[in-house]
Amino acid sequence: MILQIANLDGSLALRIPAKLADQIGLKEGSQVQVSFTVDGGITIRAAKWDRNAFAHELATIRDAMPMTVAVTEELRRGARY
Structure with a gap:
């Protein structure tokens, strides 16, 4: 087929x-995966949404983030009552 x-x-x-x-279930706004040979x-x-791959990606990002003091704790320490 020529497109x-x-x-x-x-x-x-x-x-x-x-x-x-x-036939392949595409509509406007659908996402596709492109590969180069x-x-x-x-x-x-x-593109099919892969729940496990998404969860793994989130875990990887979360693990890469440094653990710091919660923002609310920082605000409370600096607050004047």
Whole structure:
């Protein structure tokens, strides 16, 4: 299948026929995962939300954050009653 690339507000957009989009469950606003192949090709797949991968990413970010004094505790120490 040959698809057409269009100019959309200064960016390039891939135009996917409605029939094909319906078959794979894409609609406006859907997210896709793009991969580049060694031979210069592009693979586009409908992105599925992976709950486990998301939880792992959050845990990694949380572990990388330094533990500091809670903001409320800092405010209470500096407050004048």
